[in-house]
Amino acid sequence: MNAAQFGYVFDEAATMLRRHKAANAVSIVIMGLSLLILVVFLLVTINVQAVIDRAGDEMRVYVYLADGAGEAAARDIQMRLLGLPGVEEVVFVPRDEALLSFRETLGKNSDMLDALEGNPLPDAFRVKVKPEYIRSERLEEMARNVEGWSGVEEARYGERWLERGEKLVKGFYFADLFVGLIILLSVVFVIANTVRLTVISRQRSIEVARLVGATNAYVRIPFLVEGAVQGAVAAGLAVALSAIVHAVARRHLPGLLFLGGDAIAAFVFFCTILGAIVSLGAMRRLLRF
Amino acid sequence: MEQDQRIIVGVYHLSKSFGKHFGLHDVNLQVANGEFVFLVGPSGAGKSTLLRMIYMDDFPDSGQVVVGPYVSTRMKSSTIAELRRKTGIVFQDFRLLGDKTVFENVALALKAAGAGLGEIKKQVTEILMRVGLYHKRYDFPHELSGGEQQRVAIARAIANRPAVLLADEPTGNLDAVVTRSILELLFKINAGGTAVLMATHDLELVKSFGQRIIYLEGGRVVKDSEMIYVGDLRRKIDGSPVGRRAERLEGRDIRGEGEGR
Ligand SMILES: Nc1ncnc2c1ncn2[C@@H]1O[C@H](COP(=O)(O)OP(=O)(O)O)[C@@H](O)[C@H]1O
Numbered sequence: 403m404n405a406a407q408f409g410y411v412f413d414e415a416a417t418m419l420r421r422h423k424a425a426n427a428v429s430i431v432i433m434g435l436s437l438l439i440l441v442v443f444l445l446v447t448i449n450v451q452a453v454i455d456r457a458g459d460e461m462r463v464y465v466y467l468a469d470g471a472g473e474a475a476a477r478d479i480q481m482r483l484l485g486l487p488g489v490e491e492v493v494f495v496p497r498d499e500a501l502l503s504f505r506e507t508l509g510k511n512s513d514m515l516d517a518l519e520g521n522p523l524p525d526a527f528r529v530k531v532k533p534e535y536i537r538s539e540r541l542e543e544m545a546r547n548v549e550g551w552s553g554v555e556e557a558r559y560g561e562r563w564l565e566r567g568e569k570l571v572k573g574f575y576f577a578d579l580f581v582g583l584i585i586l587l588s589v590v591f592v593i594a595n596t597v598r599l600t601v602i603s604r605q606r607s608i609e610v611a612r613l614v615g616a617t618n619a620y621v622r623i624p625f626l627v628e629g630a631v632q633g634a635v636a637a638g639l640a641v642a643l644s645a646i647v648h649a650v651a652r653r654h655l656p657g658l659l660f661l662g663g664d665a666i667a668a669f670v671f672f673c674t675i676l677g678a679i680v681s682l683g684a685m686r687r688l689l690r691f
Numbered sequence: 692m693e694q695d696q697r698i699i700v701g702v703y704h705l706s707k708s709f710g711k712h713f714g715l716h717d718v719n720l721q722v723a724n725g726e727f728v729f730l731v732g733p734s735g736a737g738k739s740t741l742l743r744m745i746y747m748d749d750f751p752d753s754g755q756v757v758v759g760p761y762v763s764t765r766m767k768s769s770t771i772a773e774l775r776r777k778t779g780i781v782f783q784d785f786r787l788l789g790d791k792t793v794f795e796n797v798a799l800a801l802k803a804a805g806a807g808l809g810e811i812k813k814q815v816t817e818i819l820m821r822v823g824l825y826h827k828r829y830d831f832p833h834e835l836s837g838g839e840q841q842r843v844a845i846a847r848a849i850a851n852r853p854a855v856l857l858a859d860e861p862t863g864n865l866d867a868v869v870t871r872s873i874l875e876l877l878f879k880i881n882a883g884g885t886a887v888l889m890a891t892h893d894l895e896l897v898k899s900f901g902q903r904i905i906y907l908e909g910g911r912v913v914k915d916s917e918m919i920y921v922g923d924l925r926r927k928i929d930g931s932p933v934g935r936r937a938e939r940l941e942g943r944d945i946r947g948e949g950e951g952r
Pocket residue numbers: 709710713732733734735736737738739740741
């Protein structure tokens with residue numbers, strides 16, 4: 403295929419899109435709305451993920467020291483903690499300070515602490531962990547490991563909370579996958595159908611093109627372009643509509659995240675390629691050669 | 692199979708059946724470069740089917756069709772496209788694109804062959820002048836008479852300077868006067884060196900021209916007014932020499948690029 407033919411093929415594609423404005427517009431709107439559902443699901447997912455990540459940032463592992471562990475043992479434990487992968491910061495929390503802040507938490511109910519003799523709380527280390535280490539299985543492993551050290555009584559983190567959050571996010575990912583699959587199928591169906599209609603309405607011009615010796619590529623590329631344009635425009639429409647949905651929702655939930663530029667580009671690109679491939683598939687079944 | 696280079700279209704022992712009742716049976720015919728041949732037979736004789744085998748829109752059950760370097764048993768989609776660019780085809784119903792102008796309809800053939808815009812403009816202008824429709828280049832097919840539409844179709848068919856022009860009842864939709872002018876155009880094109888194979892059911896129309904006539908009936912060639920002996924001699928059935936048309940045997944051929952013998 404040379405430059406002249408290339409130019410012609412794109413002219414033909416443009417003509418086709420112009421001629422079938424109505425059919426194309428209808429299918430693009432249908433696909434745009436389907437894809438909008440998918441984008442909204444994705445937005446919910448990334449926002450839930452973000453909330454959980456932010457909570458995870460606040461999360462600390464508390465390593466409680468055994469009663470009577472000496473200062474040397476404590477220093478040794480601190481060094482070993484700092485040497486663990488993913489550990490960012492280790493702060494010593496003396497038992498007196500812990501009691502003080504406990505009192506503060508209890509407020510005017512702190513009287514009940516006076517009934518105790520002495521301080522029941524142990525010394526502890528508050529360990530800050532890098533975000534990518536805030537995962538149930540990693541923290542669990544770290545805690546079990548640390549609890550085996552001499553001088554350590556117990557290592558705790560928000561295990562219940564973390565597990566629940568992770569399950570929630572996993573659930574959303576599955577839902578995304580499921581919804582995505584259904585919407586993908588509907589998009590494939592809609593594009594295949596419009597391309598099929600175009601092929602049928604262009605039967606005469608395809609026949610004539612073949613008669614005068616047009617090659618396969620020459621006949622097919624305009625349809626390929628039609629499918630790709632449909633995919634791209636529908637994806638763009640879905641992104642634009644979801645931006646509106648996002649803007650409205652943000653009035654009630656400030657700080658709500660939107661898809662990043664990379665994600666939008668990838669989404670539009672994916673839909674474009676999908677459109678081209680589906681169109682190719684639809685033609686293979688329709689055009690003999 | 693190789694055939695004599697002077698033969699542009701060769702049909703050899705071609706058979707094709709459609710169901711029980713219709714088919715082509717052991718059809719043999721050859722058209723030489725620059726020759727004009729009428730393919731005559733009643734409706735349903737198999738003329739259109741035979742032409743379709745020649746432009747390779749369909750293929751024989753047995754036997755072969757050879758058009759220039761193209762052999763029916765060795766075709767694939769790209770060589771079919773190539774063959775079509777070197778063969779002009781015209782139909783009774785014109786097959787023009789209604790949403791394109793006269794100019795664009797003719798340009799289509801050149802675009803498919805990969806011509807540049809400048810060349811297309813020059814070539815289309817020249818051809819439209821030849822068929823007498825340059826002044827209607829911006830008209831759409833529905834604005835033209837039947838005869839004019841057929842001229843456009845013929846212009847499109849010869850745009851790539853084919854070695855052979857196939858015409859399937861090209862005058863079937865036209866009145867007597869227009870029919871005459873279309874035949875004259877075909878003769879003119881033939882005089883330029885292009886072989887023409889024209890199918891028609893109308894023997895009365897064509898028998899007076901003194902051109903070769905192949906009769907097809909019930910899917911069989913029942914008579915050929917001239918026989919071609921592949922070799923040096925080419926004679927009419929009655930034994931008299933063919934005359935000046937034989938000189939064109941040395942004319943153009945449509946060897947494919949890179950396949951020169
Ligand atoms: N693809 C096909 N399938 C079945 N029958 C066919 C097909 N093509 C042609 N025929 C049969 O061939 C007969 C006429 O052939 P055709 O080549 O059109 O004749 P002509 O052009 O001489 O009138 C018809 O009776 C038709 O039924």
